[in-house]
Amino acid sequence: MPISLPGPLTADDLHAAAAPIPVDVPAPVRESVAAGRRFLAESRDGNTPIYGQTTGFGALVGYPGRATDADQADNTLAHLGAGQGPDLPLPLVRAALLVRAGSLARGRSGVSPHVIDALAAALGTDFTPAVPRYGSVGASGDLIPLAYAAQALRGRGHAYLAGERLPAAAALEKAGLTPLTLDGRDALALVNGVSVTTAALALAQRAVRRSHRALQDLTALLADLLGCDTQFLDARLIAAYAHPGAAVVAARMRERLAGVRPSGTRPLQEPYSIRCAPQLLGAAEDALSYVDTVVMNDLRSVSDNPLLFPGEGVVHGGNFFGQPAAFAADLLAAVTAQLGTLAERQLDLLVDPARNTGLPPMLAAGPGQQHGLQGVQLATTAFVAQLRRDATPASVQSLPTNLHNQDVVPFGTQAALRAYDGAGLLHLLCGSLALGLRQAAHAGARQPTAAACAALLDRLEHAIPPVDPDRPLDADVRRAADVTAEFFLNRAA
Template sequence: MNAFVPILHSKSALTPVDLESASGPVDVVLSEEALAAVKHGHAFVAASLRDERPVYGSTTGFGPLVVFDGRESAAEQCENVLQHLTVGQGPDLPPEVARAAVLARLWSLSRGVSGVSDTVVHALRRMLQAPFAPAVPTLGSVGASGDLVPLAHVVQALRGVGHAYVDGVRMPADEALARAGLDPLRLDGRDALGLVNGTSVTSALAGLATASLQRSQHVAVGLVALLADLLGAAPAFLAPPLLAAFGHPEVVTVGAELSSWLAGIDPSPDRPLQEPYSIRCTPQLLGAARSAIAWSSEVITRDLNGVSDNPLFFPEEDLVAHGGNFFGQPAAFASDLLSIVATQIGNLAERQVDLLVDPHRNGGRPPMLSTSPGRQHAIQGMQVLATSTVVAMRRCCTPAAMQSVPTNLHNQDIVPFGTQGALTAFEQARSLRLLHGCLGVALRQAIHTGSRRPTARRCADLAAALADQIAPIEQDRPLDEDIRTAADVLDRHVAETATA
């Protein structure tokens, strides 16, 4: 039985969700046309070199040392590029990110215009079929000339140099290859530069952040609805003419989704005419978030399906094209926007937790949602976590996309720092999930400590899903695992109900 998740190279586009599939073994099904294009491109590189055409990185040194000759043989040129770039520092990227980067690199190289050999393409495909992930340090890329340093660590691990993971366990790379049943990668000619001279790490990080935030935006809608139902809020703030007048179609869409969640609600007569902004303004906030995430997703999807190498090879035009496709500015802008969006949705979740612990605003429930205030503190510590997390997210929102610092003997005299921006967006998306986990635990406890139960069917179903996995807090207990469990329940339940 085939245990792999198939990803078809002949499909229209590689998506951020496809990147998530690469966390475990996947089979990238390469079309005959793709394999033929790879062979054709590689043959054109060989012919160009035989004709003594100048080809960056094949006949020259690298970066500002392009004015000097490279090493004598093609194999030595592979060593030339890899060894000086194996300098990364800091903690490793999560293994699922490294695997997603390999998928993105394979997808790009399979277009056939990078000039690598089919040996490389098949080796990357075999790696993705195995439970193997290169150990890739977080520090080292400025997001221009591609992700040279982190991708060098990817290639070195595939050669058996450095470290790698098998089933999540870190070990020397040569041992990891043996355990995964993989042969060390052999490189020649154009292969090494083609593997490292692209923005695949940036695109993978940004793509994974996008997929996570798309889910979190839908989770936020469900959480708003459950909060509004538990307080007995009237859904007047969702009136279609009101939202249509705002002029933003995504706001109308979110309003319709909230109305679906709140269908059948029995509002409380004790609620004020206007709810606090953390309820009343959520269509506007989450609608804007939806719009921004959609734009970022479009940009990053283009990145995943473009080719970011240098040089590129076009046999039909007899063209060896030297340029700057490795300059990751689009993903840098998109990643910075994703970080801002994640933080504002996080701000909303933190404010909603604050509302629930306040006996003056939480619909008559006890302070901190404690069954015995003073003796039991319920979610008091969790609120401190939420506050800490959202402030950490705010501090990470300084844009990376314009932090240019010249480097590389001023060859790289302007750079986009997209890799750092994408890493921040990825981490912000993970933090937002935890904030939603906190809010999920708080809502579950609000049901336990209040007299009002959800009256809308979808809200009642979400409350039941949380209650099934998270016990009420009668006596104080560690909540760290409950927060992570709630985040998983929310992701799963909202995804399942969206497709039901």
């Protein structure tokens, strides 16, 4: 099914845009955009001040811009070619193009309809602008990264096609795309929004949501393999806790553990990584619900300046200011770090013979001769350390810039990109735990007694051979992560 602009877009739409995808601009939407364009011309002819049409940009707004529309587009984009660092992941850049198209298609930006057509056409191919990671403060939009995207659509700079980095003009030609022509308003509208920030946050939230669900399933499987008493999930207990997220999580885990039979050999009270899992995962559920709301609002917003209201006026303001996403991304990073800690602690418990009901150390099939999960456990420690470093809030690190025109900035781009990176590490931590549970079954753990837990373990066992003898496990961790994330979603579908 094609994606219809302006939406409402979802994180699933952004995820799907990683591959070529049809994007439709319905006739009423096109007419709304055209009406905004006509109103822009009328306002300009009536000498209404319009930022970026005849003026310089940012702190230089008090100076006249260039004389012609084409030169004004160059004036907008050329000076923003100041990004540095590695290119952003291609799925993220394509998601940002879709977010930008959704914002512009709401008809408040005064862009030419062919600008939205060009974004839609690019998304229908695997053309992807090469966009450097560093340079945005997420205040007046993601100016620098979006300028690289706009320039690539014009045939300037570089782009990717079929994974190959090429001069953008060559990539456009091979993709069958026409270089985009812009005037000053078109160019400014393409860059004056936080579409990279929104895309990174939405994709990170989607990934963390999947890992959060996987951790509930893996915790249930851990409790079953170890033979834990599951009274820590008792509905009466959780209701007394009074937090809605904990109730949602505990209900889901009780469903996974339906039919479980405790072994009777475990301590009365399990370590917190098991006993307090519904409280921890429940708090994460509540926090993720807030981030869900921010993502939903960002994906239906008009992130630009100025905005045009045909028949009413041109309004200048700050709808390009990415503070909501900055706060949400910092919260998401904190949630991700704590979820990662839970996964790491559960794996640590699982490989420790003092706490794992007598399973061999490191779950090695022959300790000393083999090393089982020892390398994987070392890696999880590094992953968690990275997540904790990246959980330092970016949204309160404001630095004035642009001759104090941008005297307070949210740094939402940095926050969202770190959340995006962290989501990938959390996925690997879930995979590490899943691999440990698969290996525990091989190393002597009891068979699951709950049907849902048995089904998950069976899928892991079919996907991944036991670690016996030792082998590199990097690919197995990734495979276990994917299997766990997809298993119950596929069963529900």
